[in-house]
Amino acid sequence: MTFREFLAQLLFPWMIMSISLYYGVVTVAKLLLALDLTTLTSWDKFNEAWFGNFWVYMGPVAKEGAQAWVMPLLEGRVREGEICQTVQNPVEGTVLEIGAGSGMWMDVLAKVTASSARATKVYGVEPNPVSAAALRRRIDELGMQGRYEVLPYGIEDLQAKADIQPGSVDCIMTVQCLCSIPEPDKNIRLLYEYLKPGGRWYVFEHVKAEEGLLIPAYQRFSNFFWSFFLGSCTLCRSTRSSILNVGNWRAVDLERPVDEGPLSVVPHTMGTLQKA
Ligand SMILES: C[S@@+](CC[C@H](N)C(=O)[O-])C[C@H]1O[C@@H](n2cnc3c(N)ncnc32)[C@H](O)[C@@H]1O
Secondary structure, three states: OOHHHHHHHHHHHHHHHHHHHHHHHHHHHHHHHOOOHHHHOOHHHHHHHHHHHHHHHHHHHHHHHHHHHHHHHHHOOEEOOEEOOOOOOOOOOEEEEEOOOOOOOHHHHHHHHHOOOOOOEEEEEOOOHHHHHHHHHHHHHHOOOOOEEEEOOOHHHHHHHOOOOOOOEEEEEEEOOOOOOOOHHHHHHHHHHHEEEEEEEEEEEEOOOOOOOHHHHHHHHHHHHHHHHOOOOOOOOOHHHHHHOOOOEEEEEEEOOOOOOOOOOOOEEEEEEEEO
16 A cells, blocks of 8 residues: 555545535535524434435445445355355345435345346335435436335334334345444344344445554544544444344355455445354
8 A cells, every 4th residue: 555545544534524514514504594493403303414415415425435345245246355256146035225325225226136036125224314305216216116115214113113024034235334323233133133044134334443553543533523523423333243243144254345455444344144
């Protein structure tokens, strides 16, 4: 890695936070114009509106950075952090897309599942109202009516509100969202319960930096500000071990992407797990 690339790694979280700050100002202006004092005077509601507006812009940008990995992952072409040519077990059947955001992966899901012999129904779990509205618009844009349904609440409300039985889901996909969910261990367990035996979980998540001293310390420092600017997202989450320890897995393939260097301030884990 060159010095320029290293510097870019260090500046990356601050660049994202600056963009978010801009959308914070845009959100205040929008709420003032709409005379929406309820949202303006509640931190939780404002934070939700702020992140939703930010993600309408940031979703496509984040997708551009991640799709070289996420597309082959959903196609069943990722093994041990590498992209392969042979397809093995693509996403299909009854699918839970967790933290679906503004629907950035819906076109990829449409493409991947089009060639499957099995009928696919995707449930997009998304509690942020701004993102859930964008997700519904995306269904119309892509003609996914009947094949994609928005569940406008969080994982923690699935049991009470969704008509989906534990042990009935073929595939779960979590793309850059387990960094944002509350009570990760509890909610990851809830998701595990929804998978049927033999069901697969597709993961692409940014995680806690654990190599050496400098990068983990710098990540913790950046996270102090990140958690304020990025809604409920946190940089330092041990998502890989949370998923590994949630229950019994028949097969586990969850690795760092091979082309991601050890000096990444926002490192990832990606791959699939199959429930025992
Ligand atoms: C960083 S965004 C990623 C969105 C999308 N996966 C993508 O790649 O464009 C994280 C998403 O997780 C959602 N989220 C937060 N808490 C959640 C919860 N309890 N259950 C499900 N999703 C949640 C947020 O609203 C947000 O849309």
